[in-house]
Amino acid sequence: MNILIGTVLIGSGAIWLWWQLPNDAWRSASYRASLDTFLFTAPRVIVALLGAGFFAELLPEDEVRQLLGAEAGIAGILLAIALGPLTPGGAFVSFAIGAAALKAGASPVAAIAYVTSWSLFSTTKIFAYELSFMGRQATLTRILVSLPVPFVIAAMASLTG
Amino acid sequence: MPSLKNIAADLPPVQKTRRVFDGSFMVLLVLTLAGGVAVGVVSGWARVGQILIETFEFIAMLAPKIGAGIFIAATLPILLPRERVGRLIGRESGVRGLVVAAACGAALPGGPMMTFPLAAGLGVAGADLGAMVAFISGWSLLGLNRTLIWEFSFLPSDLVWTRYLLSLPMPVLLGLAARAVMQRRLA
Numbered sequence: 001m002n003i004l005i006g007t008v009l010i011g012s013g014a015i016w017l018w019w020q021l022p023n024d025a026w027r028s029a030s031y032r033a034s035l036d037t038f039l040f041t042a043p044r045v046i047v048a049l050l051g052a053g054f055f056a057e058l059l060p061e062d063e064v065r066q067l068l069g070a071e072a073g074i075a076g077i078l079l080a081i082a083l084g085p086l087t088p089g090g091a092f093v094s095f096a097i098g099a100a101a102l103k104a105g106a107s108p109v110a111a112i113a114y115v116t117s118w119s120l121f122s123t124t125k126i127f128a129y130e131l132s133f134m135g136r137q138a139t140l141t142r143i144l145v146s147l148p149v150p151f152v153i154a155a156m157a158s159l160t161g
Numbered sequence: 162m163p164s165l166k167n168i169a170a171d172l173p174p175v176q177k178t179r180r181v182f183d184g185s186f187m188v189l190l191v192l193t194l195a196g197g198v199a200v201g202v203v204s205g206w207a208r209v210g211q212i213l214i215e216t217f218e219f220i221a222m223l224a225p226k227i228g229a230g231i232f233i234a235a236t237l238p239i240l241l242p243r244e245r246v247g248r249l250i251g252r253e254s255g256v257r258g259l260v261v262a263a264a265c266g267a268a269l270p271g272g273p274m275m276t277f278p279l280a281a282g283l284g285v286a287g288a289d290l291g292a293m294v295a296f297i298s299g300w301s302l303l304g305l306n307r308t309l310i311w312e313f314s315f316l317p318s319d320l321v322w323t324r325y326l327l328s329l330p331m332p333v334l335l336g337l338a339a340r341a342v343m344q345r346r347l348a
Contacts, residue, residue, distance in 0.1 A: 054196030
């Protein structure tokens with residue numbers, strides 16, 4: 001169901017955008033760029049999803065429940081936040097790991113804390129791109145002000161959930 | 162939103178092609194191969210085949226969405242060049258500037274190789290560090306393409322909604338915090 005809703009929304013966005021292309025020159029430029037993006041993305045998606053499937057199989061359920069489950073409490077949230085930055089690769093890797101951990105018994109709040117921490121502090125993003133484009137001071141300032149966010153969001157999520 | 166309509170007379174911009182096999186892909190490949198071998202040793206090779214089939218079924222189910230998402234991610238930068246987004250964010254100021262920056266970050270698709278150069282260019286367009294932080298945080302926490310394509314596919318929808326709604330005010334708050342830090346540094 002989720003997949004269907006997302007497909008309809010993204011599909012409508014794509015059709016609207018196609019409508020904005022004024023003529024054949026723009027359309028063929030768009031197709032060329034799409035093909036290039038596809039060739040870049042497809043191998044990554046396939047390899048990442050396979051990897052996530054393998055690692056979900058290897059995750060020891062007892063340990064996951066013990067370390068990241070609801071009973072783990074604040075320690076579980078802290079561990080989830082610490083694991084976020086260590087996740088290599090793109091968005092699908094972190095979401096797939098979050099889904100695998102949920103299946104193995106991690107608490108929803110831990111999954112939210114993990115995804116938030118990955119979003120803000122992914123070391124791949126910071127070291128490969130942010131430091132070189134933004135410079136050290138801007139990067140450190142952003143990290144510094146963002147540090148409380150995963151904790152605040154996890155606290156609010158555990159209050160609402 | 163700047164108009165997209167007055168471009169028929171112009172030629173589309175030339176896009177650079179990217180290398181398919183780079184370092185981060187190699188890391189991913191090695192980790193996945195190691196994971197596959199580990200599953201084969203621990204649970205047997207039949208299980209490896211089963212995971213392969215399940216994964217490709219999942220990819221087939223996601224394919225229309227990924228296809229449309231790839232088209233958006235590739236086409237939007239052609240139609241909406243980064244200089245224009247930069248000018249849009251750069252000419253705003255105050256909290257309104259942070260809201261515009263966060264919204265642009267959430268709406269623009271694309272990975273870090275697109276977002277960070279754009280964020281760095283915001284400074285040239287007149288934006289301050291607060292707007293850059295709001296833009297990067299909007300993209301990190303609220304990126305629509307990523308949430309619609311990937312997050313909703315993997316995670317339960319109530320969890321995604323909770324995370325998204327709680328994150329909603331964060332980019333603007335982080336922008337304000339970055340401004341406060343900068344002011345302190347200058348004082």
